[in-house]
Amino acid sequence: xxxxALIYGDASRWESSxxxxxxxxxxQYRAFGDAGGxxxxxxxxxxxxxxxxxxxxxxxxxxxxxxxxxxxxxxxALGGFYLLECESMEEALEWAARIPGAxxxxxxxxxxxxxxxxxxx
Amino acid sequence: xxxxxxxxxxxxxxxxxxxxxxxxxxxEEMPMWAALFEELGKADSNVSGHELDGRHTAKVVSVxxxxxxxxxxxxxxxxxALGGVFLIELPDLDEAIRLAxxxxxxxxxGAIEIRPVLQ
Numbered sequence: 063x064x065x066x067a068l069i070y071g072d073a074s075r076w077e078s079s080x081x082x083x084x085x086x087x088x089x090q091y092r093a094f095g096d097a098g099g100x101x102x103x104x105x106x107x108x109x110x111x112x113x114x115x116x117x118x119x120x121x122x123x124x125x126x127x128x129x130x131x132x133x134x135x136x137x138x139a140l141g142g143f144y145l146l147e148c149e150s151m152e153e154a155l156e157w158a159a160r161i162p163g164a165x166x167x168x169x170x171x172x173x174x175x176x177x178x179x180x181x182x183x
Numbered sequence: 184x185x186x187x188x189x190x191x192x193x194x195x196x197x198x199x200x201x202x203x204x205x206x207x208x209x210x211e212e213m214p215m216w217a218a219l220f221e222e223l224g225k226a227d228s229n230v231s232g233h234e235l236d237g238r239h240t241a242k243v244v245s246v247x248x249x250x251x252x253x254x255x256x257x258x259x260x261x262x263x264a265l266g267g268v269f270l271i272e273l274p275d276l277d278e279a280i281r282l283a284x285x286x287x288x289x290x291x292x293g294a295i296e297i298r299p300v301l302q
Contacts, residue, residue, distance in 0.1 A: 066233060068258070068265065108185075108300045111299040111301055113298070115298065116297060117296070118297070119280055120294045121284050121290045121291070126280070132298075133189070133191045138258075140189070140265070143268070145233060155251075165245075165246050167245070170242070170243050171241065171242050171243070171256075172235045172238070172240055172241045172242075173236040173240055174236065175267075
């Protein structure tokens with residue numbers, strides 16, 4: 063079963079970090095990725111550019127509307143995610159708690175959707 | 184440049200439907216999704232996509248002073264919830280906008296947030 067661990071955090075905290083502090087955080091993420099990879103749990107992931115670099119697209123009445131900025135202006139924005147291969151939500155939460163961002167922000171864990179029609183095949 | 188296309192849509196229109204009706208709704212939308220997948224595949228044969236289960240299935244975990252705290256999610260209480268993600272390698276933002284506008288969830292109800300992916 064695959065779970066997505068969505069990493070939410072205060073981007074201003076990151077932006078005000080020194081080069082040294084960022085290197086330390088990247089080191090923690092590398093350690094998490096290495097441990098998760100070795101356990102066969104981390105199946106993918108991505109670090110997203112700051113939400114200030116986001117572009118949002120909507121289509122209304124056939125017209126494409128493009129706006130600068132994220133879908134929602136929030137203090138703690140989505141900063142990245144991991145795809146976790148786990149036996150249960152409980153196991154996924156255990157791994158999610160080890161993501162460095164859990165110490166300051168929060169990790170939302172959600173199962174990836176399984177189409178009931180596909181399960182029956 | 185690699186982009187994440189984050190799909191925000193109101194899941195209340197389908198998430199509580201019985202499986203049979205969900206399947207019928209998906210079958211109805213499938214031609215639009217198939218057309219999208221073809222376009223995405225043409226742009227980047229390594230495109231990947233992940234669809235999330237409804238937001239009521241979400242749990243949120245944080246760690247404070249070494250203690251793990253788990254609450255029922257989702258984390259952000261927005262009208263539309265994150266419903267899925269595509270990761271795709273594209274030449275520029277214009278191409279990302281063109282493809283985002285083809286995602287059925289962008290049409291009429293939802294929105295697609297495009298974010299560059301850092302290496």
